[in-house]
Amino acid sequence: MVDYPGAIPMFVPADNVFPGYWGHIPIFVVIHKTAGFHTAQEVASFFQTAPDKRSAHFIVGMDGTIVQTVSLDAGAGANCCLEAGHAAFLPQGMNLNLLTISIEHVDPALDNSTPLTDAQKKASFALVKSICERHNIPMRKGDANGGIIGHCDIAPVNRAHCPGNYPWDELFAYLNSGGLEMIDLNTPGVANYFEDAGDGRWRCKHNGLVIFGGILKQHKIDNPPGSGETYMMHLYSGPGQDPRIDALTKQLADAQARISDLEAELAKLSPTPELAVDCINALKDLKPLVLKL
Ligand SMILES: [Zn+2]
Numbered sequence: 001m002v003d004y005p006g007a008i009p010m011f012v013p014a015d016n017v018f019p020g021y022w023g024h025i026p027i028f029v030v031i032h033k034t035a036g037f038h039t040a041q042e043v044a045s046f047f048q049t050a051p052d053k054r055s056a057h058f059i060v061g062m063d064g065t066i067v068q069t070v071s072l073d074a075g076a077g078a079n080c081c082l083e084a085g086h087a088a089f090l091p092q093g094m095n096l097n098l099l100t101i102s103i104e105h106v107d108p109a110l111d112n113s114t115p116l117t118d119a120q121k122k123a124s125f126a127l128v129k130s131i132c133e134r135h136n137i138p139m140r141k142g143d144a145n146g147g148i149i150g151h152c153d154i155a156p157v158n159r160a161h162c163p164g165n166y167p168w169d170e171l172f173a174y175l176n177s178g179g180l181e182m183i184d185l186n187t188p189g190v191a192n193y194f195e196d197a198g199d200g201r202w203r204c205k206h207n208g209l210v211i212f213g214g215i216l217k218q219h220k221i222d223n224p225p226g227s228g229e230t231y232m233m234h235l236y237s238g239p240g241q242d243p244r245i246d247a248l249t250k251q252l253a254d255a256q257a258r259i260s261d262l263e264a265e266l267a268k269l270s271p272t273p274e275l276a277v278d279c280i281n282a283l284k285d286l287k288p289l290v291l292k293l
Pocket of ligand 1: 031032033151159162163
């Protein structure tokens, strides 16, 4: 039984895992890359027969396939030993497999330098979010209270390139946005409107504006005519900012200055309080006279 919808079950033998995390509670998600292999299934087969009992809970393939090899109710064998120079917040003197949930990402390059594909990135981010929610793990960079870390935080010598170029900034942008959908150029029709601008950004083919991920559903807030389902909120500063924003900001400042001027004029014209009292009294005197008319 898999713990994540759509994951393919390819579990390692039961005696390769740490049942119930041996009474501990996992507080870290550890991101890995495979430095070899081409599919998630290949990596899972390797784990199933690895003599050193190594494993991870999930493997994310370059096509977005997710394979599960260890139940989330047990520790996997991915994060053995702390090495000199490890992240200072990690607890010493214990098997970190008892505190961690591991996700591998297929990368055929030995130095883990292949960028994640769009499908792989999307699958990875959603999986990380799901695990953090399931296990109450903080959705931020790891610290003494838990969070998301790289294998290199544990083993900076032998695993310095794990997870290599994993897109951390994009992951945290995604998690901070509440995990809304990113632009996926493979979604029918989307590529008619957007092209990849690199670095987790997309350029609108129509107006050349560049937008940045994780906020697809915001089009409901900022819904210009013709935006359709693929529209994302504009950037409000920096590259890609909508040029109309500067003009509107200036108009607003001018209007505010004009309001201040008018308020000052009005203050000059207003009667003094004494004068106002006199006027009211005079009106009261006039009222009976008016009624008589
Ligand atoms: Zn690793």
